Amino acid sequence: MNCCEFREKYSDFADGLLTSGEHAEASGHLAACAACRRFEAALNAGLNALRSLPRLGVSHGFGARLRHRLRGELAVRVPVVARWSSAVGTLLLVAAVGYIRWDLRESHEMQREQMARSASGWHPAPLPLAANAPFPVPSASHVRVVRASFEPFHPLNSILLVAQSAPIAMGGPQRLDLPAVWGGP
Amino acid sequence: MTLAVRDGVRILGHAPTTPFAGLEDAQVVQAFLDGHERAFDELVSRYQTRLLNFIYRTVGDRERAEDLVQEVFIRIYRHLHRFDQTKKFSTWAYTIASNLAKNELRNRSRNPLVLFQTIKRHWEADHRPLQFEDSSSRPDDLFRKRHLRELVEQSVSQLPEHHRVVFVLRELEGKTYEEIAEITGCNLGTVKSRLNRARNNFAAIISPHLD
Numbered sequence: 001m002n003c004c005e006f007r008e009k010y011s012d013f014a015d016g017l018l019t020s021g022e023h024a025e026a027s028g029h030l031a032a033c034a035a036c037r038r039f040e041a042a043l044n045a046g047l048n049a050l051r052s053l054p055r056l057g058v059s060h061g062f063g064a065r066l067r068h069r070l071r072g073e074l075a076v077r078v079p080v081v082a083r084w085s086s087a088v089g090t091l092l093l094v095a096a097v098g099y100i101r102w103d104l105r106e107s108h109e110m111q112r113e114q115m116a117r118s119a120s121g122w123h124p125a126p127l128p129l130a131a132n133a134p135f136p137v138p139s140a141s142h143v144r145v146v147r148a149s150f151e152p153f154h155p156l157n158s159i160l161l162v163a164q165s166a167p168i169a170m171g172g173p174q175r176l177d178l179p180a181v182w183g184g185p
Numbered sequence: 186m187t188l189a190v191r192d193g194v195r196i197l198g199h200a201p202t203t204p205f206a207g208l209e210d211a212q213v214v215q216a217f218l219d220g221h222e223r224a225f226d227e228l229v230s231r232y233q234t235r236l237l238n239f240i241y242r243t244v245g246d247r248e249r250a251e252d253l254v255q256e257v258f259i260r261i262y263r264h265l266h267r268f269d270q271t272k273k274f275s276t277w278a279y280t281i282a283s284n285l286a287k288n289e290l291r292n293r294s295r296n297p298l299v300l301f302q303t304i305k306r307h308w309e310a311d312h313r314p315l316q317f318e319d320s321s322s323r324p325d326d327l328f329r330k331r332h333l334r335e336l337v338e339q340s341v342s343q344l345p346e347h348h349r350v351v352f353v354l355r356e357l358e359g360k361t362y363e364e365i366a367e368i369t370g371c372n373l374g375t376v377k378s379r380l381n382r383a384r385n386n387f388a389a390i391i392s393p394h395l396d
Contacts, residue, residue: 011381015362042392043384047356050337056241058233059251066229066255070262 001029006036203227210274218266225265228274229258235358236282242353243286244293245342253285279360279368283350290346333394340390344383351376352383 006029012018013026030036205213205227213231217224236257241250260281268277344352350369354360360368365376 007385008381011377011384014384038392039385039388042395043388045333045395046337046340046387046391049333050341050356053334053338055234056237056247056250058237058254062233062251062255063229066258069255069259070225073259073262 001025003029003033003036006030006033007039010040203230211270214265214268214270214274225262228261232275232278233258236278239279239353239358240282240286242341242357243283243346243350244289249289253282253289256285257282273364276364276367279354279358279364280370283354283368286350287346333391336391336394340387343390344386348379348383348386351379352387355380 006013006026009018009022009026013023016023018026030040203223203226205216205221205224208216208227210228210231213224213227217228233254236254237250240253240257241247244250244253257278261278268274341349341352347369351365354365354368355362362373362376362380365371365380366373369376371379
């Protein structure tokens with residue numbers, strides 16, 4: 001082993017990471033080479049001096065400054081639950097707005113159809129009655145909720161009428177199936 | 186004022202002790218995540234000195250090192266909920282510190298004059314920390330010791346940045362090769378190679394000045 005090879009392997013030699021054969025070879029070179037012994041002595045003296053340097057401590061106001069900065073961090077941190085709640089709330093709001101718009105469009109379409117039929121002189125056939133009913137309540141299989149076509153067009157009225165009609169129509173509010181129920185022209 | 190000795194390191198300054206002092210790092214982290222804010226004080230108390238010395242030896246500026254240590258703790262506070270608790274907290278803290286130190290050096294390298302002035306300023310006697318001299322030593326021995334200390338500080342700062350980080354982590358912070366690899370994001374072979382070069386360079390710098 002020459003000096004270059006010894007210096008290349010020196011870290012592993014110093015940290016005990018060489019194989020026993022390599023370690024023996026490096027030890028043999030060290031014993032025989034004054035230059036490498038001076039190198040090792042200089043390194044160890046330097047490391048001892050370095051490790052004896054006083055360790056720095058943090059300055060007096062370090063803790064207070066850090067706490068002040070962390071308070072600022074806490075102020076901008078939105079709690080995870082609140083973040084998720086607001087996200088879910090936003091999604092529900094978007095879904096609600098989307099439903100209302102769809103509902104409005106459908107109601108508007110139905111009103112236009114009814115008005116067109118009224119204008120052409122077409123009148124709906126009477127509602128079929130359920131057999132043995134105590135009062136003329138339409139069967140749920142034939143008649144469903146009728147949306148008001150004479151009320152002023154207002155989205156809230158549409159929702160309210162659906163809600164009010166739900167107990168009457170069995171199975172809840174459903175769309176009026178015009179071609180099946182009403183007699184066509 | 187020495188508050189405690191942990192891992193052979195004196196904890197200086199005025200950090201208060203906390204109820205979590207006897208717990209392992211992983212337990213303290215869990216306590217913080219469970220809502221005990223004071224557990225974070227314990228983490229600060231444990232690591233402020235170590236990180237300060239590591240960053241100081243890497244960047245060479247004491248004031249800036251302290252700012253960077255604060256930044257380390259801010260980042261830890263921000264991201265602790267995402268920390269993989271199967272890993273060592275110590276390694277994670279040092280990784281953040283190492284990255285901040287490297288960024289600092291990178292920013293400074295764009296202005297070499299700032300770097301030179303910063304290092305030079307902190308070598309003036311009145312900026313160095315107080316040292317209690319050994320009154321039993323001869324004056325020329327004391328002079329040689331002080332000279333050697335200045336020399337070794339200078340030698341470390343002269344090492345190339347990527348060698349210096351590995352050298353400080355190994356020789357001063359006592360990290361294993363595996364920990365250094367994780368902290369620096371290098372493989373084991375690279376760590377060994379850099380450490381070997383750092384040791385060789387360090388010895389070469391100080392050797393002419395020794396008897």
